[in-house]
Amino acid sequence: MIDIFQGIAFFNFIFFSILIWLYKDKIDYAIYIFSFFLLGKGLTLFSNLILTKAIFPSNETILNTGIVLNSFLFFYAPFLCFFALSVVYGAVSLKKYWIHFIPFVLFLLLNTIVVFARLTKVEESVFVKMLDIRSTFTKLYYVQVVGYTIASIWILHSYKSESVRFQKMSRWLKGVLIAFFTVWMLFLASSLTETNVNLSEGFTFSGVLLLLLLSNIVIVFLLNNPEFFYNHLSVKHQKLPDDKKVTRAVYEKLCQLIVEQQLYKKADLKIGDLSEAIQESSRTVSKVINSHYGGNFNDFINSYRIEEAKKLLRNEDEEITILTILYEAGFNSKSVFNTVFKKMEGETPSSYRKKYLTSMYG
Numbered sequence: 001m002i003d004i005f006q007g008i009a010f011f012n013f014i015f016f017s018i019l020i021w022l023y024k025d026k027i028d029y030a031i032y033i034f035s036f037f038l039l040g041k042g043l044t045l046f047s048n049l050i051l052t053k054a055i056f057p058s059n060e061t062i063l064n065t066g067i068v069l070n071s072f073l074f075f076y077a078p079f080l081c082f083f084a085l086s087v088v089y090g091a092v093s094l095k096k097y098w099i100h101f102i103p104f105v106l107f108l109l110l111n112t113i114v115v116f117a118r119l120t121k122v123e124e125s126v127f128v129k130m131l132d133i134r135s136t137f138t139k140l141y142y143v144q145v146v147g148y149t150i151a152s153i154w155i156l157h158s159y160k161s162e163s164v165r166f167q168k169m170s171r172w173l174k175g176v177l178i179a180f181f182t183v184w185m186l187f188l189a190s191s192l193t194e195t196n197v198n199l200s201e202g203f204t205f206s207g208v209l210l211l212l213l214l215s216n217i218v219i220v221f222l223l224n225n226p227e228f229f230y231n232h233l234s235v236k237h238q239k240l241p242d243d244k245k246v247t248r249a250v251y252e253k254l255c256q257l258i259v260e261q262q263l264y265k266k267a268d269l270k271i272g273d274l275s276e277a278i279q280e281s282s283r284t285v286s287k288v289i290n291s292h293y294g295g296n297f298n299d300f301i302n303s304y305r306i307e308e309a310k311k312l313l314r315n316e317d318e319e320i321t322i323l324t325i326l327y328e329a330g331f332n333s334k335s336v337f338n339t340v341f342k343k344m345e346g347e348t349p350s351s352y353r354k355k356y357l358t359s360m361y362g
Contacts, residue, residue: 002201003054005208006045012215013042029268029332030086033079040076041211043069064115071108073141075101077148080177084152087169088159090267090332103144110134142191145184153177179214183207245284251292254278254285264304267332271297302340305330309341313353322349 020027020035049055050066078100085092114134117127156170156177186207193200257277258264266273274297275282286297293300309329312320326337326349341349 002205002208003049003052005205005212006049006054009208009212009215010042010045010049012212013038013045016215017042028270029090030083033086033092034083037076037079037083038215040072040079043072044076045211047072060118064118067111067115067118068108071104071111073138074104074107074144077145080152080180081148081155084155084173084177086268087173088155090269093327093332103140107137110137142184142188146181149177149181149184153181176214176217179210179217183210183214186210245280246287246291248292250278250280251288254288258301258304264301264308265328265330267327267330269301269330301330303344306341306344309337309349310345310352313349314356316357322353325349 017035017039020031020038024032047066047069050062051070053063056062078097081100082092082094082097110130110133114127114130117130153174156174159170186203190200190203190207193203254274254277258274261277263269263273263277271282271285274285278285280288289295289297289300293303295303306329309325309331312325312328313322322337323334326334329337331337331340338348341347341352345352347355
């Protein structure tokens with residue numbers, strides 16, 4: 001029964017990951033980050049099925065593959081933290097957090113060595129020593145998953161926002177994180193009670209069952225709250241645009257809010273965020289922008305980002321890199337930044353900076 005539940009949970013996690021990747025351009029960046037957590041957990045469940053010989057019991061090649069795939073045990077926990085950071089602060093650069101993947105790389109290397117030892121049939125005493133090292137390293141897993149789960153909850157708890165959208169998303173995410181924390185505790189209890197087979201299997205069964213429920217809760221929440229998952233989505237229950245509100249005064253109020261709250265600096269800013277800020281429907285805000293700015297939402301927000309970038313580019317401190325500037329201005333991609341800047345200013349950011357500094361110093 002445990003194997004069946006693990007198999008279903010594996011399928012759900014991998015299926016949701018692929019579904020998110022297929023709609024990557026439409027999905028919120030935070031959800032895209034979460035997909036890597038789902039992938040890692042799914043592959044770990046699959047490796048468990050292989051290593052316990054619940055599937056392909058006599059195939060040595062697949063068994064070796066299962067050992068390597070088990071390295072993902074140390075892959076997915078950091079993505080819980082990255083997901084929380086993305087929800088709170090917008091898009092995060094994974095390159096900036098490369099150090100968090102060191103345990104995964106070390107465990108992958110260790111598992112690769114174990115597989116190599118199996119294939120080359122090294123001396124039994126040496127092989128046993130390798131397995132002991134691997135077993136010791138595996139115990140760090142619980143420290144990792146519990147640490148990242150607690151860190152994720154703290155990130156959400158410490159961030160204060162009056163946004164109804166954020167508060168609802170935060171409550172859901174905290175609930176999911178607490179549920180995952182419970183799963184880790186059940187698996188830890190199973191590991192600590194291995195001498196009592198029935199008790200250990202009971203903890204494992206409970207943990208796998210909760211994982212299965214979580215994998216389905218995610219899709220139910222997605223269907224019930226699509227505005228949290230998709231970019232620039234107008235939700236059906238929102239008010240229809242009121243043409244009486246599509247005025248210059250509303251537009252100027254919107255512009256003032258964007259500047260005062262520096263909303264344009266949020267890399268994953270959506271029209272729904274502006275809707276909440278000004279207390280109007282998304283469709284009304286969209287119509288106000290189209291009517292009084294003369295462009296779409298993206299062009300409107302990018303105009304503020306480009307002005308911010310120009311101000312930073314005029315900074316005489318040349319040690320401030322263009323990469324730093326684009327992130328500070330609210331962009332999350334160098335290629336997009338360069339394209340938008342050239343479209344609006346007729347030259348590249350580097351050219352703009354060079355021209356300005358030349359005029360300043362002759």
